[in-house]
Amino acid sequence: MSKNLDYFDLQANDFGDDFIWGVSTAAYQIEGAHNIHDKGPSIWDDFTSKKGNTYQNQHGNDACEFYHKFQEDILLMKKMNIGHFRFSLSWSRILPKGTGIVSDKGIQFYNDVINFCLECGITPWVTVYHWDLPLVLEEKGGWTNRDIVQWFQEYVTVCANSFGDRVKNWMVLNEPMVFTGAGYFLGVHAPGRKGLRNFLPSVHHAVLCQAAGGRILRNLVANANIGTTFSCSQISPYRNNRRDLRAAERADAMLNRLFIEPSLGMGYPLDTIPILRRIQSYILPGDAENSVFDFDFVGIQNYTREKVRHSYLVPYVRAKIVKASKRKVKATLMDWEVYPPSIFKMIKRFNSYKGVKKIVITENGAAFEDEIYQGGVHDEERLSYLQAYLKQVHRAKREGLRVDGYFVWTFTDNFEWAEGYNPRFGLVYVDFNNQQRIIKSSGKWFSHFLGTK
Numbered sequence: 001m002s003k004n005l006d007y008f009d010l011q012a013n014d015f016g017d018d019f020i021w022g023v024s025t026a027a028y029q030i031e032g033a034h035n036i037h038d039k040g041p042s043i044w045d046d047f048t049s050k051k052g053n054t055y056q057n058q059h060g061n062d063a064c065e066f067y068h069k070f071q072e073d074i075l076l077m078k079k080m081n082i083g084h085f086r087f088s089l090s091w092s093r094i095l096p097k098g099t100g101i102v103s104d105k106g107i108q109f110y111n112d113v114i115n116f117c118l119e120c121g122i123t124p125w126v127t128v129y130h131w132d133l134p135l136v137l138e139e140k141g142g143w144t145n146r147d148i149v150q151w152f153q154e155y156v157t158v159c160a161n162s163f164g165d166r167v168k169n170w171m172v173l174n175e176p177m178v179f180t181g182a183g184y185f186l187g188v189h190a191p192g193r194k195g196l197r198n199f200l201p202s203v204h205h206a207v208l209c210q211a212a213g214g215r216i217l218r219n220l221v222a223n224a225n226i227g228t229t230f231s232c233s234q235i236s237p238y239r240n241n242r243r244d245l246r247a248a249e250r251a252d253a254m255l256n257r258l259f260i261e262p263s264l265g266m267g268y269p270l271d272t273i274p275i276l277r278r279i280q281s282y283i284l285p286g287d288a289e290n291s292v293f294d295f296d297f298v299g300i301q302n303y304t305r306e307k308v309r310h311s312y313l314v315p316y317v318r319a320k321i322v323k324a325s326k327r328k329v330k331a332t333l334m335d336w337e338v339y340p341p342s343i344f345k346m347i348k349r350f351n352s353y354k355g356v357k358k359i360v361i362t363e364n365g366a367a368f369e370d371e372i373y374q375g376g377v378h379d380e381e382r383l384s385y386l387q388a389y390l391k392q393v394h395r396a397k398r399e400g401l402r403v404d405g406y407f408v409w410t411f412t413d414n415f416e417w418a419e420g421y422n423p424r425f426g427l428v429y430v431d432f433n434n435q436q437r438i439i440k441s442s443g444k445w446f447s448h449f450l451g452t453k
Contacts, residue, residue, distance in 0.1 A: 008387050010394055011452040019397075020405030021450055022084030022123075023077065023427065024363050026130040026174065028060050029414040031090065033067035037105035040096030042132035043142070043183075044417075047190035058420030064412050065435050070113050072437070073412065076428065078120045080443060081450035085122050086362065086407050087113070088130035088174065091155055094162075098134035099154050107162050114166050125407075126167050127229070128156055128213055130174040131183075131190070131417075138191050143184060143202035146282075152209040156216045164221035171299055171362065172213035175231040176206040176259045188418055196316070200279045207262045207291045214293035228263070229299030229362045232256045232350070233306045234342040238322050243310035247319035251308045254317055256349070260298070262291040264355040275316040297404065299362030300350055302343045304336035333367040333423045338385055344392040351401045358404045364389055365409035367416070367423035370440065377429040377440040386442060408446065412437065 012021060028044045035041070048059035066073060077085060092098065093106040117124045129152070133142055137151055156172075173179075182189035185199035210228050217226050235252040237244035253272035262268055267288065270276050307327060311320035324331035330338045343364060350359050366385040370377050386408065396403050413426035421432055427443030430436070439447070 008449075010387075010390065010449075012450050013452065015394060015397055015406075018404070020084050020360060020407075021082070022086055022125065022405070022407040023082055023411040024086040024407040024409050025066075025088070025411055025414070026127070026132075027088045027090040027093070028063070028130070028132040029410075029416070030064040030066040030087075030412065031093075032060065032062040032065045034061045036067075037109070038093075038096050038103035039090065039106065040092040040098070041135040042090065042092045043135055043138045043190035044132050046135050046138075047192055050192075053190075053192065054418050055420030055422050058415070060415040062432075063415045064430055066412075067109065069435065071116055074113075074116050074120055074122060076437060076439070077122055077411065080427070080439065080447035082411075082447075083122060083450070084125055084169075084405070084407070085117055085411075086125040086127065086171070088127035088132075089159055090132055091129065092132065092134040092136075094158060095134065095155055098137040099151050102158055110163060114163060118166060123169065124167050125169040125171065126159070126163065127171040127174050128159055129172065129209075131179045133191070142191060142193075143180065143205050144193075144198050146201070146205055148205050149208050149212055153212050153216060156213045157220065160217050160220035164217070164224065168221065168223055169225045170217050170221070170227070172217070172226070172228040173206060173210050174229050175301060176203075176210065177255060178231050180206055181254075182418075196275070196278065200276075201282045203258065204279055204282045204287070207259060208287065210259065210263060211291050211293035214295060225296050227295050227297040227299050227358075227360065227362075229301055230256075230260055231301050232346045233302060233304055234339070234345040235306050235308055238307045238309035244308065247310040247317075248308045250317050251306065251319040251321070255306075256346075260350070260353065260356075262288075263293055263295065264353055265292045273317060294355070295357070297358035297360050298350060298356050299360050300346055301363035301409070302346045302361070303334075303364065303366070303409075304332075305339040305342040305345075307337075332385070333369060334419070336366075338366070338388075340385075340388040340392045342392075343389050344396050347393070347396040347401050347403050356402070359402050360405035360407070361393060361403065362405075362407050363409040364406065365425045367425045370413070370424045370429055372429065372431075372438065375438075377438055379440045379442050382440070383442040383445050386446065 180202040184202040187194040237248040253269040307322045324337040368381045412428045413424040413430040429438040
């Protein structure tokens with residue numbers, strides 16, 4: 001680790017005294033306790049119970065046991081100088097039936113987490129929805145059912161009234177492009193639905209919920225700092241020809257523009273991807289106005305860049321991502337290219353939207369092969385990755401672009417959705433056999449880096 005400390009010339013205070021440093025997590029990925037204290041099943045509880053949906057049929061039933069170990073983990077954050085903790089709320093832990101009766105035990109759990117964070121001097125940042133829809137609502141159509149706007153409003157209202165006296169930093173949705181695209185178009189994430197007839201309504205309803213959630217938080221939480229988060233990647237043509245250039249434009253519209261632009265009053269990018277015009281059949285009078293919300297900040301979540309080539313075989317978008325392994329470039333365990341300039345490009349891109357006031361990097365990190373060696377985990381590749389990406393964030397600051405915070409994905413190794421426990425993203429290693437925590441070299445470095453403020 002020392003050689004990395006020697007050559008990395010940035011310190012946390014180089015980003016400014018008010019720059020926010022933290023770690024990000026998600027409820028289903030860490031909590032465990034999947035069926036105790038009133039909690040109802042979520043779509044991920046259901047999806048992981050079916051063979052073939054996840055790596056080695058793994059599930060989040062226990063995960064990191066954060067439900068029982070939250071004090072230990074938050075104390076570890078404090079020890080590591082981490083001042084901001086982003087976590088999500090489990091909808092079915094709070095409203096076991098999706099709507100109606102509120103679980104006192106669910107509310108108590110999150111009150112305990114929030115209160116302990118504040119006791120430890122750690123600022124809580126809450127994501128309202130991070131992919132774990134109550135199964136009972138999915139059985140009524142889930143994100144394809146327009147009634148989800150009302151269901152979601154009820155849920156956000158409960159959250160705001162229960163926690164808004166202490167939680168001031170809120171994110172409405174996590175990466176709606178991923179949970180609609182992977183869950184309702186490709187079927188590789190929960191709930192496993194496929195096709196345009198599922199994807200298009202789920203997109204539009206998520207856009208409406210994104211804004212509706214923001215309005216409820218604005219009305220109910222005094223002095224709230226309200227945002228929402230978007231996955232984003234620099235999209236580059238694989239070859240410098242017209243067909244690949246056009247394919248990259250279409251992929252960019254789908255992956256980077258589809259959710260931010262309606263929230264800014266720009267509508268959907270229909271001209272770039274003509275098939276999206278079919279979404280108009282789900283749009284009712286007033287929806288365009290109700291899709292807009294003036295967020296205090298936008299969370300952008302960047303890991304890599306994508307190279308895209310034209311493909312007749314890919315319906316609708318006619319664009320295919322060329323994997324990092326096919327291009328023989330440095331990649332993470334997820335087969336994502338290590339390309340630090342991508343985060344700079346995305347900060348610059350989101351700065352170009354006039355309606356974006358502030359930008360926070362709400363996720364950035366990497367999965368590599370991590371092993372315990374002589375009692376430690378020496379993850380030099382992750383350490384180098386984080387440093388290289390942070391240099392690009394600092395470059396953005398230096399060039400006058402708005403970027404106001406940075407959250408590492410993630411604090412502890414966890415359940416990584418369809419990939420199970422195989423990819424490890426954490427600053428802290430988790431032995432899932434005994435739930436032991438070991439701070440990795442990257443975590444020790446990040447702690448030292450934050451301690452230099």
